Structures are given as C-alpha cells and as structure tokens.
Amino acid sequence: MRYLSLLLFLGLTACFTPRETVQTEPDIPSVQTQAPDATAKIEKKPKFKAYGEVITPEAETDEGLFTVHHVGEEYYFEIPFSLLNRDLLLVTRIAKIPAELGGGYLNAGSKTNEQLVRWNRVGDAVHLTSVSYSSVADTSLPINMSVQDNNYAPVVMAFKIATFNPDSTAAVIPVKELFVSDVQAISGLSKRLRKEYEVRSLDKDRSFISRMASYPENVEVRHDMTYAANDPPSNARTGTISMQLSQSMYLLPEQPMQPRLYDERVGWFTVRQVDYGSEALKADEKRYIKRWKLVPKDPEAYARGELVEPEEPIVYYLDPATPEKFRTFFRQGIEDWQEAFEAAGFKNAIVARDAPSRAEDPDWSPEDARYSVVRYVASTTRNAIGPSVVDPRSGQIIESDIIWYHNHLRSYRNRYMLETGAANPSARTLDTPDAEIGEMMRRVISHEVGHALGLPHNMKASYAYPTDSLRSATFTNTWGLASTIMDYTRYNYVAQPGDDGVRWVRMLGPYDIYAINWGYRYLPEARSAAAEKDSLNAWIAEKQGDPVYLFGGYSSSDPSAQTEAVGDDPVKASRYGMKNLRIVAANLADWTTRDGEDYADLEELYGELLSVWSRYAAHVTANIGGVYEQLKTTDEEGNVYSHLSEKEQAEAVDFLNEEVFSTLEWLMPERIVANIGPSGIVQRMRRLQSRQLNNLLDADRLLRMVENQALNGSAAYTAPEMLEQLRRGLWADAMEGRSIDGFRRNLQRAHVERLTELLNEDAEDATDIGALARAELSAIARLARSAASRYREGIVKYHLQEVEADIEATLTAK
Template structure:
C-alpha cells in the first residue's frame, strides 16, 4: 500500500510535459520577439513560445497576395477583422480566447464587470496542446492555426457563386520571407491553396488553373497599447464628421443611454498643448507603395499630403507625413500606415480601412487600397470629352492632367477614411468643401461649345475636412473643459454654413435629401441636371472617330461612347431626390439646426420637368453619325462586357440598347416605392404639393400621349424609342402595383394608371389600318401584359431589361470603412 501511495504521489507531482523548450527546439531557428517562435525546417512547422498568459493582445489576419478579381473582393492587402485575444492555460491545453467587448461595465467594481462578462458569450479561436515548457513558458504547434483560411476566402468564393472550395492542406505551407518577430508585434505568413470543382467565370478569368486557387494569408499578433490614460477615448457626436465604435455599458446610469460611442482616431498629442501651433509628440506617418509607377505615385503622394493642411488647422506642425515604403519593409506590418497600389482584372473600388483597438477606438494601422485601373477610366472620360486624335497630331493635353487630378483627390479621400472620417456627401453643394464627397468631374462649356476641364477637380483639403480633423484630434490644454471645447468646434462650423450628411442620406433609391448625393455637383440638383444635359449633348454632337488614336480598332469607340452617353446618370440620381424630398440635418435638441423641411412645390415640379425630359426620344437617341462608326468587335480583341452597352442584336451595335438603359434608369428612380409613398404623403398633408398622380400623368404624357398620332405607322427611330419607353413605363407600373412591400396606396395609384393607359391609349386608340403591321402588334402586346398582370398580379411577367453598363465606379470611389467608398 505504501509503495502504491508513493507511485501515485510521484505521478501527481510529475510535470504534465516532460521536455523542456530548449531540448524540444534543438536544431530549430529561434526568432525572439513579442511572441517568440521557432522554425522547424524539417517538419515545416512553426512552434510558438507562449509566456503572456492572461495578457490581452491584438490578432488580425490579412490577405497578403490577392486573387485579382474585383467581383470576388479578395484583394491584395485586404484587412480581416481585428480581435482582442488572450492565451489561457488549462492543464496541458492553451486556449486563444476573445472576450466580448461589445458588452461591458465601465466600473471600478470587479463584481459588476464580472456579471457582464458572464452574461455574454466569448469566442475561442483555437486550442493548442503543450509539447514542451520551462520557466512558466509553454511551447505549442501554431502551424494548423496559420494554415487555415483565416480571411474567409472560401466564403467569398461561395457567396459570389464561383464554386465550392476547401483548403487543401497538402498544398499549404509557411511563407518565410514575411514571417518575422519584432519587439511589439509578431508576423506570420502562409501560402494557402483552395481546391474545388466547377470554378466560376470570375475565377477562370484570373487564376491560371482555376480549380486550384493559391494566395498568401498573413497573421498579425500585436501588442495592445496600455490602458494607462495616455490615450483618452473621445466621445462620439453624430455631427462631428468622425466615425465611431460602440458598445453596451451596463454601468451607465439608468437615466443615460446604455450605448457608449467612442470616436475612431489615431493617437496624436501636442508637445505643447497650450500653443496655437505645436509639433506633435509623435507624427502620423503614411507610407506609399513603391509599386505604383510614375507619374501616378507622385500624384498620389501629393494628394495624401493635403491632410497636413487639416492638421495644421487643428494646431499641429508637420504632424501628418508621407513617405515611400522602404524596400525591405513588410506592408502587412502593423507599424506602417500603408497606401497600397492594387491590380485587378477589371476596374473596381478603392477603399480605406483601419485596424482599430476595440477597447478605445484608437486606430493602430491605416490601410488604403487603390485600384490601379481607375486612372484609365478617368483618362477615358477625359478622352471622350476633349480628345481629338488627328492623322499626324493629337489634342490630348487635358487628358492625363485630369486623370492625375482625380488620383490626388482619391488618395486624399481614402486616407481620410483611415484617419476616421466617413463620407460627407453634402459637401459638393458648399464650394466642394470636402475630399470625403464623391466628386463628379467639373466640366465647363467654353466658346463655340468647347468643353473645358480647367477646374475639373478641387485641389487641396476642404474646409469641412479641417473641421472634422480638429474635432477628432484637437489636443486641449490641461484644465480645459473638453466637452465645451468640442461643442464650440461644432457651433463654429454651423455658423459658417458648413454641413455634414453621410451614406444613408445619399443613396439614390430610398433616400430623400435633395442635396446629398453621390457623384453630383452644384447646390441645385435640377439646375445641374439641365447643365449636365447640355454638356452631354455637346459631347455626343462632337463625337467622332477622332476620339480614338489612328490605328485603333473602330469598335473600341464604344468604350469611349459609354461614359459620354451616360454622362447624366448621376445627376439624374441627384435630381430624382428632389421629388418627395425632405431637407434635414443631424440635429440635436437645442443646437439650432433645421430638423426637417419638405422641398418647396415649385422646386419639385421643376425637377420633375427636367427628369421627364430625359425620356424624350430626341434625348435618348444615339446620333445617327455615331451609329455608323461602331462595327462588331475586331478579331482577337474582345470587349469587356461591362464596359459596353448591352444589346439584343448579337454582334452588331444595338441602337435601342443605350436608350433602353438610360430610360430604365430614370423610370427606376422615379418609381421607387419609397419615393412614391413620400409623394402621396406630402400631397395629403399639403394639396399644393405635387403628388404621385402628378408624376404618373407626366410620365404617361411624355410616353403614351404622343403615340396616339402614330399608331399604324412604320415607326421612325425616335418613335421606336418612344414605344420602348412607354412599354418600360407600363412594365414598371405593373411591377409597382404588384409589389407587396409597397404602400397599399402606391399600389392602388399604380393600378389606376395601368387602367388609364389601357382605356385611353390601347383600347380607344384611333382605328388602325386593315393590314396587320408590326406597329399594330405593339399595343396588342401591351394589352397582353396588362392581361397577364390582372390574371395573376403576384407573378407579373419578368422582363430582361438592358441595364446600363457599370457606372460606379465610373470615376470610381466607393470606399470601405465603413467598406469605396466608399
């Protein structure tokens, strides 16, 4: 019995792991740093030495080498979500645990904090078996964690319907050139291969063998800033023009909101907070990807430097700096705020994102992705507006300057997101007061109908941007009432007439503010639509083969034609929001801002008239001189289907394709169910306002009414366009009347309009000729559509409408930070 007790006691005190770390790692490469690791070349493994048990650190994955498809979204440098994590040991196992910072108690009472922590779930990201230990340090195999699909590439491929893929472990391995340990961060990178069957078109376009998609995924473990009070979270104000993080604070008084919001910003402080202008304790430095070629690289760096103007306005001297990324630097390293030049197979979004400390809102790394093909689209727009390629000369002086001007603005815009700023889509109405708007190129009409690009884009940081940076980064002297100081910043900009409205207020369908739009210009959306239509007319009238260089296939003219024909698309979006529009602000009680105000009746009617004019056949028709210039594609030179008009005519250019795309854009915006409901409501509240019936009468008047004179006649090109727009109107009304989500009054009004069309324009039309013509079949087809709707209103006939070629990003700029863009 005594012997048995001795053996059990010996087992009880025996270490769980027999080997020491030094013994186990003999012959391996040791890499000391924030998290020390060992490279086992024989087995291709990473062994992690863990000594920071219970200490919170930041983990986030990144896509170091992308897939190259804008549609799939797996871009080089794409940031994954950040996670506050800690290592916790239980016996022979270590768990990587993420606490739940969405629910907290900002209280000194540990029991109060524990009650919240135990009320909500945590997330365990991984579990590791200990293989060796000594001196309180434990060694685990990190390799399986590093060779997983950490950025969600499989999910992205599945969501875009590009096939069913999985990680093939036999084709995954560590990538050592980007696997490094530093004093405050440790970085790992791995080649990850996904395999699958039946890859989709997007994958087939960019992957050499699309059944095997290989990319490099990066893992960052970063020391978190200490919560010692040196960085003080700044409370969020919706009027400030800064982004925020939010969480539930269960320690807040019952009389106060339970949600706490912190402003998102970099750490920045003055050496002398009492000075009007002071050097920073540590500047914010952004690094430019040297992979961007000249003159693009210099233009981008010029635009990024504009932000120093905003920091100077906030009282800092040389606090924002721009440098070229050193050749030996790892762009995924958290120490570098990076502007990265990214290539894709098609044009696409650029965006600004940040790695943020979820505990405080402090930005730890700003990361900008700039799509390289966007500059070509800007060049193409300038080409359509002003270029003349003659036999022995070319008038292209304005083309590259316009493209570079856009890149400067773009770089500033995306960096703005990484500084904590969201979009300000009303800024274009106030002297282009923010780079955080989406700017439409400012084209002026000169003598003899020349188109001028002299002030195509604003230069320098905007007045609004200075306000937002001052709010986010002002370092108040000790003893200052910060809340009062921040309020003064907002009060001051309101007195100056500056405004801030963001994404939810600017989207073309559903939103209602008459001045808050994407890609618009001018404070009066209707006046700018009228002016834009005049520019479009000049551009189309002057369009000729001289828009492309000598020796280029004539079919390539279509790519230049698209942005000219659709030049008005964004101003249509802007003007449509005047109808049923409501002016408002992010007003707080007592701040004196306008709360809400319906757009005046005369302004709405003027916008309605301008929008209806966009459906006129003479406006929609492609000039016949252009139709004769565009043949089918040249052998071996295919078009990107997104960059040309859709067609019903096969290889040949379809003269009805552009009118159908443009007409459908106007009708879709005007007959948006939410806009229609607002029109009904405003008419009920004020009979002087235009209502939905007024809009439908106008639409019927410009489409069906002129056709009463032409039934039975062989249609000319303009009349064929009118037939097209009238059919699209009827189809749109049927879709609206059958929409279960629409207001019942909207559906009833749309139904009445359908009956009016049938009675006045299809049944009681003038007597048709005795011979059965193609034209006579047209009203019969419309009657058949109405019959189908009445027979089964919940299943109206689906129509394959020719949509417009991709617009956004047309001078692109959707960002992510929110994401371009936006």
C-alpha cells in the same frame, strides 16, 4: 481528560497519511530473479521536451513581438509570459485573391475580419481567445461581473505547450494547425461566399504556411488555403478556390487612449460599445471616433495657441514600387492634410517619406506595424482604398496602408475626358498629360488618407456650393468643387465651354479643416470622453446653419446627399452636364481612335459615357419624393426632415420627360454604334431608359409622396400629379397622333411593365400604390384605345392595340 484527548489525537494521526505521501508498490513481475531495491526511484517521462529538442539548430527563427520558428514541417510561436492576457488585435486580410471572387467587391488587401484576441495559459496548454469589447462596464462596478459572465470569450484554438524557452519566460507552442485548418474566425470565405460557390471542404494537403515574420509590435503570417468547390468563381474546371491570407497580430497599448465621443453631425468612422455601467436607465450604446493619438511635444506652447509638433507624427512611407513620376503627387496628397492639422494646433502632424533602401535599412518592411505605407499595386483593379487598423477599446488608429491599384489611372483618365472634355481641351485625349493625371492621383491619395484619418464620405458637401459658382475660376480655385474632398465630387462637369480658368479636379475644402480640428484638437483639461462634450458641441454650434459644415452620408431619398453630384441644384447641374455630354458624344470617336488600332477604347468609353448620363439622370430623380435631412440635436431650431417643394419636384419630372424619356439620337452617334457592334443599340437604350423609369417609379419613392400628401395636403406634390405628368410626357406622341418610333415604343412597354409590377407587388401590402398603379394602367389603356384609331395598319397601331390588350388582361386578372 486532557490526557485522553491527546491519546485520541495521536492515534488518529497515526492512522491518517496525507495523500501526497502515500507510496504505491510497483507491479510485481511474473518472474523475479532479484528482490527490488526499496530505495530505487521510479523514473518518470518529462512532461515537456527540452527546448533544443523542439527548436533544433536547423530552425529558421525570427525575433520580434514574440519569436517565431520554422522547424521542418512545423511552425512555432514562442510567447513570453509577459504577453499572456494582453490585448492584441488580429486582422485577417486576403493577400492574393482568385479572379472574380466576391463579384468585384473583394480584392487583394480586403479585410475579412478584425478581432481582439488574447493568449491565455490553461494548464499545459495555451488558448487563443477572441475577446469582445462591444459590451463593457467599469471594472470597479459590480455589474462588470455580469458583463464578463454574459460575454464569455470563445476559444479559437487550444495549443499544447511543447516546451519552454531556456530561461523559462516563454511557452513554445506548435501553431501550424491554426493556419492550415478551416478556422472560421480567420477565414477568407464568408458563409455567403461558401454558399454561393458551393464550397465543400478545405483541402489540408493543398494548404500551407508560406511565410511567417515577427516585428517589434506585430507578427505576420501568410498562409495559402485551397477549398474544394462545386461552382468556383473562376477556373471552374479545377473545382477549386485557392487564396492566400494574411494574418496580422498587433500588440495594443497596455493603457488605451482616452476616446472621443461621436456626434453624428460631424462625420467619423466609429467603434461601438454598450456601456452597462452608464447612469442612463438602459444599456447605453456609446460610439467613439476612430483617430490617431496626437499629443503635443510642448503642451504649454500648445495651450498658448502656438503650432506644436506631435510627439509621434503620422508618417506614410511611399512604396518603392511607386513610379518615380508620380511620387511627388503622392507626397502632396499625403501632406495636403497638414493645413487641416494646423487648424487643430499641430504642425508637421502628417508627413510623407520614401521607404528606406535595403542598404539603408535591411530590416524595413511594409508589414511592420510601426510603418504606414502607400502601396502601389500592379493590378487590373480600378480602385484605391484607405483602410486602417483600430484599437476597438478606444478608437485609436494603430496603423494604416493606403492602396493604389495601377489600373485606377484608367478610371480617372476616362472620367476626365467624359465629364470635362467639352470645355477642357487637355482632356480630349487618351494620353492625359502627366501633370494632370498626377493632380488627379494626388487628390485620390488625399481622399484615401482622409479615410485613414477617420473620415467617412460626406455626400452633402457638393450641395454646399451654388451650382453656377462652379463656372467661376475665382470661386473654384479658392473653394474647390465641394466643401470636402471626402465627397464623390471628382470633376467639374458644370463648367461650360468658355468658362476659362475654372478648376476641373476636386481638392480639400473648409469642412476638412473643421472636421480635423473637431476630432484631433488636444483637450488635456478633459479627463474623460464625457468631459470633452461641451467643447465639441460648442464647435458645432459655431457653424450651425452653414451648409459648408453639414455632414451626410449617401441617401437615396435625400437629393442633397447624392454620389458624384456637384452644386446645390440637381436639375440645373444635370442640364449643364447633359449639354456638355452632347459635345463629348459627338467627338468621342475622334478623341479615342488611333490609326492602326481597333475600336476597343471607343467601346469602353462609350459604355462609361452611358453611365455618366445615367448618373446625371439619377441626380434629378432624387428630387421627386425627396426629403432633405439635416442632422440636429434637440436644442437646435428647425426639423431634421423636410420634403421638397411642389415646384422643385415638378421641374424634375419636366427634366426627365425632356432629357431622359425622349428619343436620344444624340446619344447614339453613327460613328460609335456602327463600329462597336453589329446590333443591340435599341435594346441597350431600352435598358438604359427603363432603369431610370424604374428608379422614378420606385415603391419607396411613391410611398414618401403619399405620406407627404397626408401630412402637408395641398402644399404637397402628390403621387397622382407625378404619374399624370409622366404619362403625358411618355405618351405625348400617341395623344397627338404623331409617329411613335421604336425607342419610344420600348419605353412605353417598360412603363406598362413597371406599373404592372407595382400592382402585383402591392397585392400583399395593400397600400395606396396598388390603387395608383391600377388607375394609371386604366388611363393608359383608354389612351391606347383612342389613339390606335388614328393610325393606319402598321407597327404603331399594333403596338397600341397590344398595350391595351395586355393592360385589360392584367386588370381583369386582378
């Protein structure tokens, strides 16, 4: 039996030939003069070209993170196998921008996308995939498999391997197609902009790679893109939008930094992740703060409380294009933060250096990810920005460039004159002294560096200081104008003529020191983000209840979190501001006109003066229907939200009736309005005042007041009370039979128009706002009917009769 089995096995083996060893005969030619050599091998074309055939001697090559080549019309990446499956950050920015693109909200340097990517080999190709860390789970947990399956990484583009480097440790791929195709993942045009400008397509014939460079930790590509568009933002006749994009690919640390958990009571920029491996009975959203990795050189000395230098300090290089006279101020603006880092235990944690010259370091480049740079940009843009590149896995800031646009000098000169000129003689000129403009630039740089360190705007900081304290030289020179430089408290517009020695310009404050310590103090004993939480909470608890250490972003409903405000009493601060603005308006022509020059500067500054007036008015309006927000955890006493008192809100309406809804002769000096245009001041004032009126009669504001009454009853300042108080102010002339000038008539029409809009808008929602608007319109109609009888024939009488007729038509239609 055993012998029979062996025979069967041998027979089957003889009948079966593995697929790999099967030989197929070549096709037999139709005419064959000689029998083929049975031993001859069939030659096959190599799958890949030789390296020298692809990367020819004419190639322009740059070595770095991975080698890049330019050969003829093609560009190649030579990607080491060691970088396959490594996490890299791809950041897309607009390097050169057409005029008016984005309506002023985009500029050269604006980031349009940031994504984590990986290079993966798939057979004979290399894929570029976009990987998300928004959903995570520890790799040791079973649920991680589900996270991976439900967050499959999309392929941005696939590249056929052209060759391998000589020692076969890297794949060479052609990449031109990535940068001259309309790839949404790296585009500079969002869907909104494409729709707005009616973009039809990318013209590949007018799109090209302009440069490519490789550095030790990043690769940079510049490529110009031209789109066909029906309605481009500028140069409309061309039917074209052209822009240059910058693609920056950064190698991220192989081991991510230990993150630090975010607490909303201390403001930080953050990265978000949904942790499916959390013990919480839900997909647990976690936020980690954005910060640089600072580790003390001498941990033992650090633990003893000594100031210790970090292993790798934060270094900012000054752009060689920075004017020499401003370099000192830029250095100071950067190194002002050293005091805050000392509170966190680090000395020399942040330093400023001049960029090396070509002779000193011919390879130095601001595009090298190892260098953070304060760039000075020749541009008409009035702005400065402090962006950073962040590892989305941990929140670690990898690199940052502060951008100062040259024309921002003009913004600060103008605001300095308008907001401090009444009490500050040195601000009363178009030629602001270098030392003073330099001080302003220093503080702008500090503000932008603050962003690059991880700090967002803190609009509650201005509310931390008593308004009258800002008139004190001792107080302002010790504490500044707000508790942080991250507020938009640029100038001291409260100080009055005679308040000698006060500080005019913002500076770092105690909140900055507190926040940097909270975010950067090294906690080696905590081996996880969760293990740090008790320490972080304790530091917040130490400052509990102190307004100096509160955080809050801008809120339209919270009067303590307004932009461009100063002091803890908006009504008092705006009264001081309006008082100063009267002096400025009366003298603006003298301060801005020069012999032999036109009135362009006067016209520009007058427009900005009206904007300053509007801000002062809006700060007061925020009190009405205002709700204070103070962020708390459940173990802290008190409520998070509380309405303003009746007294505070009523005082705010009184201010508006007196300062905002009156005829503003002082805001229209003849020397200004008679020299900047032939007409239009009446309509300009109508728009100016109507905007403030519409802000006051905002539907959300009225709903908050209705809710306040529902919750707090007689203690609340009610919407009917506010509307009556406003009506008595706006229509006082008619009620008393006095003449009603053209400015007041315009404002009365705007009042009726806004109430009519509220009535119409509420038709679908059916809230109390419709009833309030109807009641007010009825009261105004009765008032107009009664008042019209007091006037003889003329424009005032006709105006009142028209008001009554319009309201009656509206109410009848409803």
